[in-house]
Amino acid sequence: MREYRLDDEVDFLIIGTGAGGGTLAGKLAEHGFSVIALDAGLYFRPLEDFASDETEQEKLYWLDRRVCDGADPLQMGGKNSGKAVGGSMVHFAMVSLRFRPEWFKSRSLLGYGADWPLDWREMWHYYRQAELALSISGPVSYPWGPKRPRYPYRAHEVNSAGRLLAKGAEALGMQWTETPLATVSAPRGKSPPCVYRGFCRFGCSTNAKQSTLNTWIPRAIAAGAEIRDLAMAGRIEVNDAGRATGVRFHRNGAWHFQRARNVVVSGYAIETPRLLLNSATPRHPHGLANSSGLVGKYLMTQSNQAVFGRMDDEVRWYKGPPSLTITEHWNYQDNKDFFGGYCWMAQGPLPIEWAFIQTGARGLWGEALRRDMMNYNHQVGLKMVGEVLPDTRNHVTLDDERDQYGLRIPRITFSWGENDKILIDHAIGQMTLSMQAIGAREIFAQREDANHLAGTARMGFSPETSVVNADCRSWDIANLWVCDGSVFPTTGGVNPSLTIQAIALRTADRIKAMAQHGEL
Amino acid sequence: MRRQCVRQSPAPAVQVAGRLYRGSAMLATSVLLDSGVEHIRGGFYNPAMVTPVLTSLLTLASNLHGHVDRHGRRHGARHAVFALTVATGAAGTAFHIYNILKKPGGLRWQNLFYSGPLGAPSAITLSGLFGLLAERVRDTPADTMPRIFGINAGRVLSAVTALSLLGTSGEAGLLHFRGSFQNPAMYLPVTMPPAAAALMTGAALGKSRKSHWFTPLWLVLTGAMGIAGTGFHIYGVSRAMGGWRNWRQTMFDGPPIPAPPSFTGIALAGLAALALLRAHPEDGEATWA
């Protein structure tokens, strides 16, 4: 791997190597730019460093202190933020879905949220690139939305939990399909095919899973980029001319300064606004790129409620990736009394996670918990991914408390909105019907759960109403960019990572074009 | 003006039958190992899963017996075994189709990819069918043209071979599609056998006397590809997690090593068909090789 010196002024210094930063690093390096990508986390090697052990793999999570408040404080950590080269995708659930095209214009077409400054047809092109890069295994034809090309790899064999989703969906007259997943169903390069052991959300020690870590990062390195792990960015420096000059970062027990011509923030929806806010100067008293006051605003998560039940037959839902089948029925149905959409997928929580659900959602404890855990192999469930509407009351600000680096920690304020609650109730009702249709017994709902994050540095059409433009370039500082899940104006009813990658790929192409026209 | 070059022992029809036995045996071996592995993997969940193993063993024994048997007549027990094999294969296919249809989604790619394969029991049928045909062919008096349902046996056999090649190629195509043709060699079994099938259709319908050098050559190549396929599948197993060190898992989950030689078995039957056609030109002289 190429290594730069601190006083080398690289073309792009990217903070964060997840779905946004990692992808962008790969593509920018391939476009011929000099690139350094920092990550606060470690550069893991799946075959050597990953254990099939739920507790050991907590090393992948961002567990630094954060303050969470609001009416429904978010639970931070493994569910929504990673700290590793490759970002949250190292332990993501591999579900790789495209947005419904109308969501890019949800304000004008569907009457809620905000429009994106992006065109869905252009995104369709970049989705394809991302799917090819990750060799997504998906169904031969996808039942919803405009026609898309065939997935590069075939769908995986559906496990019994996935088949039970299918049975339920068929009983309700809904379509279902195999979930497009970022784990290979046949060999690819150094990745062997998936062995269906179900540790996907704890890092895949087989290396079958395709994440930023084993796709874009190696491509970035091959194209000459430097990946600097264990490097925590604390502050972006800006000069008097109003341009970013580089980044202060903490590594090996000391602070350093790396020079750069362009700085890209890709730390995801909490760390991105935090860094921008923490980089305030007298000229930018409210933080960088924040003339709109929107940095940290419109924090979104996705509703992740579930319905569980028990079958008489063995299910063994832990076998294989957890979400092998999906129905996007309610993402494409507009005949409903709430805004936004949702999908649901088959489930396969591992034992510790299941114990948490049992204690949390059902309040089981002691002997009752022990007895119920014995039914683990008969358990079945459906979990939604639902759209949460953007709301200014949900936001990331800075708390006065400081972390191990002496940086102010983020305060994360979140409450479900009225529309969110109606959507969740609707989904729980529908999932319950599906569970009843397959003859599940002792059905119960897990009402409190949320997962993916988005928002906090939204893209838009004007400096007053957004933080960055369609190219992820900040309106205020021409050489400061944000490229990750925080640029989402709305979050849609599907998991976000493929959209984040598509945005990063588009941004890289736009940067190349702008460089050619002398517009950087 | 017939017959100067015959009258060696064994009789030519028996020789042709010999080739058919070899083809049938090859198929039976492929089925025996393949279904053995697959059904061990399935833990013989359904007792019917031992049937293909037993049948292919019996077929194999009958083939061996037929091969060493120099009499120019059919043998009752062998004939019965082959007929039973055909029936078992057909039942297996029906059973696998039933299994697919009863899964959620019915006839969809997911179920075609991951249910009991349709092609495997058909291979059993074929091995039985080749055995039956061998019995028919050898049962012909030395000087007459072997016929099946009144038609030149060489033509019938050519047609059967063509169909078998197409079917087996379809099966390989389905499974290689499932594997996303991730290795370019995976295209061979979906291109070479259909070409061979076209040539064999030509042989079945064309002038019996017209001697093609290309058809047998292509059959030999297709047969060789079957053997090479085993090599590729051995390599394929090495690419699964743990490779051959982890063979107890990877051999079951990887590409089936014994499957590709079924092409070789069919190619052998095809060669037998061509030999029959050469030996019994309908409109002229016999030219036993």
Ligand SMILES: Cc1cc2nc3c(=O)[nH]c(=O)nc-3n(C[C@H](O)[C@H](O)[C@H](O)COP(=O)(O)OP(=O)(O)OC[C@H]3O[C@@H](n4cnc5c(N)ncnc54)[C@H](O)[C@@H]3O)c2cc1C
């Ligand atoms: C358990 C789980 C399951 C998921 N499942 C799915 C799924 O199935 N499908 C899907 O589409 N999405 C899924 N997601 C969401 C998806 O992983 C994220 O949306 C996506 O990775 C976000 O990309 P990002 O680039 O914005 O941020 P991340 O991928 O989180 O990357 C941010 C990176 O920046 C680094 N960083 C942050 N701040 C700093 C700093 N100051 N200095 C240095 N480095 C910094 C972090 O260490 C991290 O590596 C899942 C997420 C989780 C946690």
Ligand code: SF4
């Ligand atoms: S189930 Fe597949 S993708 Fe998930 S951890 Fe195991 S091998 Fe990796």
